[in-house]
Amino acid sequence: MKLKAMYSFLNTDLRAVEKELEKTVQSDYSQLSEAALHLLQAGGKRIRPVFVLLAAKFGTYDIERIKHVAVALELIHMASLVHDDVIDDAELRRGRKTIKAKWNNRFAMYTGDYMFARSLEQMARLENPLAHRILANTIVEVCRGEIEQIKDKYRFDQNLRCYLRRIKRKTALLIAASCQLGAIAANAAKDVAERLYLFGYYVGMSFQITDDILDFTGTEAKLGKPAGSDLLQGNVTLPALFAMEDKHARERITAVHPKTTPNEMKEIITLIKQTGAIEKSYALSDRYLQKAFRVLETLPNNKARSTLYDIAKYIGKRDF
Amino acid sequence: MKLKAMYSFLNTDLRAVEKELEKTVQSDYSQLSEAALHLLQAGGKRIRPVFVLLAAKFGTYDIERIKHVAVALELIHMASLVHDDVIDDAELRRGRKTIKAKWNNRFAMYTGDYMFARSLEQMARLENPLAHRILANTIVEVCRGEIEQIKDKYRFDQNLRCYLRRIKRKTALLIAASCQLGAIAANAAKDVAERLYLFGYYVGMSFQITDDILDFTGTEAKLGKPAGSDLLQGNVTLPALFAMEDKHARERITAVHPKTTPNEMKEIITLIKQTGAIEKSYALSDRYLQKAFRVLETLPNNKARSTLYDIAKYIGKRDF
Numbered sequence: 001m002k003l004k005a006m007y008s009f010l011n012t013d014l015r016a017v018e019k020e021l022e023k024t025v026q027s028d029y030s031q032l033s034e035a036a037l038h039l040l041q042a043g044g045k046r047i048r049p050v051f052v053l054l055a056a057k058f059g060t061y062d063i064e065r066i067k068h069v070a071v072a073l074e075l076i077h078m079a080s081l082v083h084d085d086v087i088d089d090a091e092l093r094r095g096r097k098t099i100k101a102k103w104n105n106r107f108a109m110y111t112g113d114y115m116f117a118r119s120l121e122q123m124a125r126l127e128n129p130l131a132h133r134i135l136a137n138t139i140v141e142v143c144r145g146e147i148e149q150i151k152d153k154y155r156f157d158q159n160l161r162c163y164l165r166r167i168k169r170k171t172a173l174l175i176a177a178s179c180q181l182g183a184i185a186a187n188a189a190k191d192v193a194e195r196l197y198l199f200g201y202y203v204g205m206s207f208q209i210t211d212d213i214l215d216f217t218g219t220e221a222k223l224g225k226p227a228g229s230d231l232l233q234g235n236v237t238l239p240a241l242f243a244m245e246d247k248h249a250r251e252r253i254t255a256v257h258p259k260t261t262p263n264e265m266k267e268i269i270t271l272i273k274q275t276g277a278i279e280k281s282y283a284l285s286d287r288y289l290q291k292a293f294r295v296l297e298t299l300p301n302n303k304a305r306s307t308l309y310d311i312a313k314y315i316g317k318r319d320f
Numbered sequence: 321m322k323l324k325a326m327y328s329f330l331n332t333d334l335r336a337v338e339k340e341l342e343k344t345v346q347s348d349y350s351q352l353s354e355a356a357l358h359l360l361q362a363g364g365k366r367i368r369p370v371f372v373l374l375a376a377k378f379g380t381y382d383i384e385r386i387k388h389v390a391v392a393l394e395l396i397h398m399a400s401l402v403h404d405d406v407i408d409d410a411e412l413r414r415g416r417k418t419i420k421a422k423w424n425n426r427f428a429m430y431t432g433d434y435m436f437a438r439s440l441e442q443m444a445r446l447e448n449p450l451a452h453r454i455l456a457n458t459i460v461e462v463c464r465g466e467i468e469q470i471k472d473k474y475r476f477d478q479n480l481r482c483y484l485r486r487i488k489r490k491t492a493l494l495i496a497a498s499c500q501l502g503a504i505a506a507n508a509a510k511d512v513a514e515r516l517y518l519f520g521y522y523v524g525m526s527f528q529i530t531d532d533i534l535d536f537t538g539t540e541a542k543l544g545k546p547a548g549s550d551l552l553q554g555n556v557t558l559p560a561l562f563a564m565e566d567k568h569a570r571e572r573i574t575a576v577h578p579k580t581t582p583n584e585m586k587e588i589i590t591l592i593k594q595t596g597a598i599e600k601s602y603a604l605s606d607r608y609l610q611k612a613f614r615v616l617e618t619l620p621n622n623k624a625r626s627t628l629y630d631i632a633k634y635i636g637k638r639d640f
Contacts, residue, residue: 031471083429107470140441
C-alpha cells in the first residue's frame with residue numbers, strides 16, 4: 001500500500017493545507033515567492049501536516065483551525081531545511097537544486113528566516129499559551145540539533161548517545177510536537193496529547209534512522225542525490241557509527257573528507273554494508289517503532305489511530 | 321544629560337534584564353555562548369528593553385514578568401543584526417568584529433537562529449495570545465524589511481516612500497512593538513498600549529533617520545566603522561536620497577560601488593553635506609519626533625511618560 005493511500009480520507013483537508021501553504025509564502029518580493037514555491041513544489045511527504053491532522057482527530061476536529069498548525073509545522077521544517085543546506089553546502093535536495101545553489105547562501109538565509117517568521121504568524125492564530133510554549137521549546141531544540149550537527153561534523157569519535165541526541169533534536173521533536181500540537185489545537189484530553197507526543201517522538205527517531213540508512217542503501221535516482229552524501233558532508237550517522245566497530249571499516253570511514261571521490265565512496269559504502277551495520281541500524285529503528293506501536297495501543301481505537309499505525313509501519317520500513 | 325542618567329531609576333531592573341539576557345544565551349556549545357556573549361558585551365543602548373520597562377509602568381509593573389519581554393525583544397534585535405551583517409558582509413559593528421567576520425557566515429546564520437529561537441522561548445512565558453500575534457507580525461515585518469534591504473541595494477532610483485517603508489519595517493515596528501508589548505504584559509489599558517505603539521513607531525522612525533544621518537556625519541571613532549559605510553554597502557538612505565536631488569551629487573552617488581575607495585567616499589560625503597541633505601534629513605527626523613511628543617501628551621502624566629519624552633528627544637538629536 002502506498003503512503004498516500006493510507007490517508008486518502010484526508011485528501012480534501014490536505015489540499016486545504018497545501019493551498020494555505022502556497023498563500024502563506026506569497027510575498028510582494030517575487031524572488032522570495034519564487035524560492036518558497038520552488039521549495040513547496042519539490043514535494044516532500046508533508047508528513048508533519050498529516051500527523052497534525054491525524055492527532056487532531058482525537059479532539060474536536062476543525063480543519064479551518066487545524067490547518068494553520070499544520071502549515072506552521074511544515075514551514076518550520078522547510079525553513080530548517082533551507083538553512084541546513086547552507087550549512088551542508090548541499091547542491092541538491094529531492095533531485096532539485098537547493099535555494100543556496102540556485103541563488104546563494106545569503107538569499108537562502110533570508111528565505112529560511114521569512115518562512116520561519118510566517119510560520120509563527122500561522123501559529124499565533126492559536127489562542128493557547130501552552131501551544132506557544134511547546135512550539136518555542138521545540139524550535140530551540142531544533143536549532144540546537146542543527147548546531148550540534150555543525151559541531152559534530154567529521155567528528156568520528158562521537159558515540160551512539162551523541163547521535164541519538166542529535167536526531168532527537170533535529171527530527172524527532174518536531175514530529176512529536178506536530179502530534180502534540182494537533183491534539184492540543186483540537187482540545188483533545190491532556191494525557192492523549194502527551195501520548196501522541198511520545199508516539200511522534202518514537203516514530204521520528206525511527207524515521208530519521210531509516211533516513212540515515214537510506215542515504216547508504218538508496219540509489220541516486222531515488223535519493224535525488226548521490227548515495228553516501230551524509231558521510232561525505234561529515235555527518236556521522238548510525239550505519240557509519242556501527243560500521244566503525246570494525247577496525248578496517250573504521251580506518252576507511254575516518255579518512256573521509258570533502259574531496260573523497262565517488263569511487264572511493266562506493267567502496268566505503270560496500271564496506272559499511274559488509275560489516276552488518278545496516279541490519280543493526282534497522283534493528284534499532286525497529287525498536288523505536290515497536291515503542292511507538294505500544295504507545296498507540298493506549299489511545300482510543302479510531303480511524304486516526306489505525307492510520308497512524310499504518311504510517312508508522314510504512315515509515316520504518318520504507319525504501320525511499 | 322546622558323542617556324543612561326535619564327532612566328537611572330530603572331538600573332536595578334535593567335541589571336535583572338542583563339542577567340537574564342546572559343543566562344538565556346548560555347548554551348552547552350561553548351562556541352555559541354562565546355559568540356552570543358561577544359554580541360552582548362559589545363554593548364548597545366538596550367533601548368528596546370528600556371522601552372519595554374517604561375511602557376510597563378503604565379500598567380501593573382512586575383519586573384519578574386516584564387523582564388522576559390524585554391529580553392525577547394533585545395534578542396530579536398540582536399539576531400537580526402547578526403543576519404544583517406551576513407547580508408551586508410560587514411566586518412565591524414560598534415568597533416568590534418562581527419560574528420561573520422570573527423567566525424564565518426554559516427556560524428553567524430545559526431547564532432542568529434539560536435538567539436531568535438531563545439527569544440521565542442522567553443516570550444512564550446507570557447500567556448497572552450494578543451502578545452504572540454503582535455510579536456509574530458512584527459517579526460514577519462522585520463524580515464520583510466531585511467529582504468527589501470537586499471532587494472534595494474545599489475538601487476539609486478528608489479523614492480522616499482520606499483525608504484520610509486523599509487526603515488519602518490527594519491526598525492520602527494520593533495520599537496513600536498517593544499512599547500506595546502511592555503504595556504500589554506503589564507495589563508495596561510488597551511488604548512494606552514495602542515498609543516504607546518504609535519509613540520514607539522514615531523520614535524523608531526526618527527531614531528533610524530538619525531542613525532542614517534550619523535553614518536555620514538559621525539567620526540570613525542564614534543561610529544565604530546568608517547563614515548559612509550551604508551552607502552558603500554549599497555544601502556541608499558535618506559541623506560543620499562535628498563542629496564540626489566542635486567544633479568552633480570546624483571552622478572557621484574550613483575557611481576558608488578563596493579570598491580569605491582575611502583578617499584572617493586570622503587569626497588562624496590562632503591558633497592552630500594554641501595547639498596543641504598543632512599539638514600533636510602534632520603528636519604524629517606524632527607517631524608516624526610514631534611508626532612511622538614503629541615502622542616505622549618495624550619498619555620497619563622507620570623515619571624515613565626516624562627522619561628519617554630527625554631529619551632525620545634535625546635535619540636532624535638544624538639550625535640553618536
